[in-house]
Amino acid sequence: MKVFKLSKLFSKDLVLRDSADKLFDIIEKSPEKRIKIDFSEVSSMTMSFAHEYLISKEKTQKEIVESNISINIKKLFEVVKTPARPRLATFDSIQPIPI
Amino acid sequence: MVDTPELLQSLLKFSDYTSKLSASENLDICAEPTIYPTTLLPLLNFIEEKKKEVKCTHAKSTTAQEAIARFQREEKLELPNENCYAVKLNPNKEPTTTLNTLYKLRNDQCECGGENAFKLLIGELVDNIYQHSQFTNALIMGQRYREKQFAEITFFDNGITIPGSYKKQGLTFTDNEAVYEATRGLSTKGEDRGRGLPYTIGVVIQGLDGELLIASGKAAIYQYLNVHPIGSTLSFEFVKEPPFKGTLISIRIPFSTKTIDYTKFV
Numbered sequence: 167m168k169v170f171k172l173s174k175l176f177s178k179d180l181v182l183r184d185s186a187d188k189l190f191d192i193i194e195k196s197p198e199k200r201i202k203i204d205f206s207e208v209s210s211m212t213m214s215f216a217h218e219y220l221i222s223k224e225k226t227q228k229e230i231v232e233s234n235i236s237i238n239i240k241k242l243f244e245v246v247k248t249p250a251r252p253r254l255a256t257f258d259s260i261q262p263i264p265i
Numbered sequence: 266m267v268d269t270p271e272l273l274q275s276l277l278k279f280s281d282y283t284s285k286l287s288a289s290e291n292l293d294i295c296a297e298p299t300i301y302p303t304t305l306l307p308l309l310n311f312i313e314e315k316k317k318e319v320k321c322t323h324a325k326s327t328t329a330q331e332a333i334a335r336f337q338r339e340e341k342l343e344l345p346n347e348n349c350y351a352v353k354l355n356p357n358k359e360p361t362t363t364l365n366t367l368y369k370l371r372n373d374q375c376e377c378g379g380e381n382a383f384k385l386l387i388g389e390l391v392d393n394i395y396q397h398s399q400f401t402n403a404l405i406m407g408q409r410y411r412e413k414q415f416a417e418i419t420f421f422d423n424g425i426t427i428p429g430s431y432k433k434q435g436l437t438f439t440d441n442e443a444v445y446e447a448t449r450g451l452s453t454k455g456e457d458r459g460r461g462l463p464y465t466i467g468v469v470i471q472g473l474d475g476e477l478l479i480a481s482g483k484a485a486i487y488q489y490l491n492v493h494p495i496g497s498t499l500s501f502e503f504v505k506e507p508p509f510k511g512t513l514i515s516i517r518i519p520f521s522t523k524t525i526d527y528t529k530f531v
Contacts, residue, residue: 177362179384181360181388182391182392182395183392183395183396210380212461213460213464214389214396214461215388215392217458242528259500260441261500261502263277263485263503
């Protein structure tokens with residue numbers, strides 16, 4: 167089984183949606199059918215990365231096994247899976263700025 | 266008529282500087298006791314594009330002049346004594362190592378909601394810049410103000426703007442409508458996308474009791490927490506021309522904010 171350690175491949179802080187795309191590009195090119203994604207040392211992840219990761223994981227034909235996911239990251243994945251709540255802040259009239 | 270929020274005043278100061286620079290080859294910042302990132306980042310972009318110069322002879326402001334000169338030459342700027350951290354984003358490079366400089370803004374006095382909330386907040390806004398703006402120049406600066414007990418973080422890019430991004434996808438809004446829709450999560454890239462900006466706003470306003478300004482095109486939207494539990498929005502429009510080409514997002518977070526559970530605001 168091929169192992170990809172995210173903190174080595176990218177960083178301890180996973181930021182860009184495109185990085186999740188890149189990860190799965192690499193995975194798809196791998197001849198191995200079973201892939202292990204190692205989350206050790208990952209300290210933070212954006213919702214954008216998490217969202218793209220989940221979409222790509224759903225699409226791939228490879229068997230993905232995840233390891234060493236921290237509670238924080240698990241919680242974030244759960245949150246990203248839930249539908250977004252509409253945010254409706256109050257809105258006042260537009261003030262013109264004469265410049 | 267409402268009072269002009271201080272974050273917007275800082276942006277208006279930038280417009281004032283550019284007017285002065287249009288009539289002169291250089292700008293003297295001696296008289297300024299404080300130049301906030303909201304003023305400084307679009308100004309840096311302006312002087313780089315127009316090849317202008319910022320000068321100063323006043324002893325106290327010499328530091329600011331030196332910092333500006335250094336940040337023009339280097340990809341990142343760390344001034345721990347000045348409580349200032351700034352980075353440039355490279356459109357062709359992953360920003361992860363660069364952002365480590367910015368994460369240093371958080372310390373024991375300025376928790377900014379804790380490490381996870383802070384990194385997510387920075388990360389979401391940076392990803393937005395990479396995803397949507399098509400920038401050639403993008404700058405982020407964070408500064409702690411001990412006496413005033415807040416940190417200000419500004420994200421600036423010279424890209425296609427929020428209204429421009431919607432227009433590219435065939436969605437025609439006024440500039441104010443476009444920025445407002447972005448704050449509500451309308452994505453140009455599919456129904457299940459667009460959560461980064463509303464999330465950031467939720468964390469800043471509800472979680473950190475902070476305030477936020479978004480300026481893009483002719484629109485400027487200011488969000489803050491008041492009696493309304495999810496915050497209020499003040500909307501402004503630059504009547505003549507946009508103050509700059511691109512998008513600016515500035516946030517202010519009080520020092521007193523402790524670690525929060527950021528998942529509550531998604």
